[in-house]
Amino acid sequence: MIDSCPEEFIVLAGRLADAAGDLVRQYFRRPLAIVDKADESPVTMADREAEARMRDMITRQFPDHGLIGEEHGPDRPDAEFVWVLDPIDGTKAFISGVPVFGVLIALLHDGHPVLGVIDQPISRERWVGAAGHATTMNGAEVRTAPRGELADCVLWSTSPHMFDGDPAASTAFGRLREAVKFVHYGGECYQYGMLASGFIDIVVEDDMRAYDYCALVPVVQGAGGIITDWRGAALGLQSGGKVLAAADADLHARVLPILQD
């Protein structure tokens, strides 16, 4: 795995996020009356069109790179460099008009995430994480800021129903919930941005797919955080759906046994 993400990839990721954001903004809060007349919902149209546009931009500049997205299936998934795209992470929030969804763009080198973008196109907040670089939010460096004691920590997750398919995971999450100051829900990818920016201490999720979590990895790591699966293993394309992000290594080490008990 490369130690430092080349600048040309970071520049392209920014252009991809710009292009996807332009499309997503066109479909956000489109009146439902229009939905009823269309064959597809605005979220599906935005998702599909934004992914197609990003794929086209990548392929034109780097025809050897691989591509994995939600809509179109994998192209060259075994390439040295593979882009992993999720044009709208948080479709329930998007449908509901609540701007905490995001455009997720990741670049993997030999299977390891080396570049990640979390972009909120409505508030126009963009986190960029890249191997060998400090994570930025709208160009300014950000750092995690763990609250210290676990009992003071702020825990987020997109939904408690993420754990419904795995009773042991639900129980484990319940244990962690009892140990922290409070849990809150509905964060989508935005909550990982706020962890990188120093306002959320822990995010625990389940039932995630590669395009849900690959982009988060460089963002969290480049801000001083730790992000792994629930066994403490690095996240890659083949990880299970369980994700733990913590504001620093010490906090991560304290949370892991609570999830594994």
Next chain:
Amino acid sequence: MIDSCPEEFIVLAGRLADAAGDLVRQYFRRPLAIVDKADESPVTMADREAEARMRDMITRQFPDHGLIGEEHGPDRPDAEFVWVLDPIDGTKAFISGVPVFGVLIALLHDGHPVLGVIDQPISRERWVGAAGHATTMNGAEVRTAPRGELADCVLWSTSPHMFDGDPAASTAFGRLREAVKFVHYGGECYQYGMLASGFIDIVVEDDMRAYDYCALVPVVQGAGGIITDWRGAALGLQSGGKVLAAADADLHARVLPILQD
């Protein structure tokens, strides 16, 4: 109860929201390092200062009006007109840096909410509802837009843990959750704004206080929605903590028996 809210009260409510928003923006995402040095958290300081400023503005213009807020306790709660203030509804979201909290301002006439403002000071989105007026968002009229079949409906609530104190309520909410398309969490007052704007169909909450729900009533009603307690009774200062908002009367009538079963 007056049929139409006088314009001078609507104008004042807008000025109150402007003043509170200015303060809240100063404290939002203030670095935690500053918190540690202060005796109070940013959210507490913002809450207290914004409420004091709003109280001062109201008392100067309408010295006979009553005042109820979270921080300072009630003044003249039996007056004909009573203002009910919550400078930061959604403190957990505020603390976490996630802009779905809001400034809530309500005016009650003879105990009935006749004016409500939901203001999100970061995204600068403001819903204003007033008796005899259509609800507006940033000055433009909004309408609810129920999705029709209950199975297609989008349900929101701030947190499933709102129901933890009342097992029967938790069971009732679970029944409704099974009947709709999906439930999502973390909406705070913002989710009532999105219901008024036509993107969320149903909001069900528990453990709410008067300053959490009074402002929501005119916003939802003025957009075509129905908002009551779980027995279908109008909301006033003395209502219990249970709130049901639905995008229209038909949907409200279908949800009520599910909560009451």
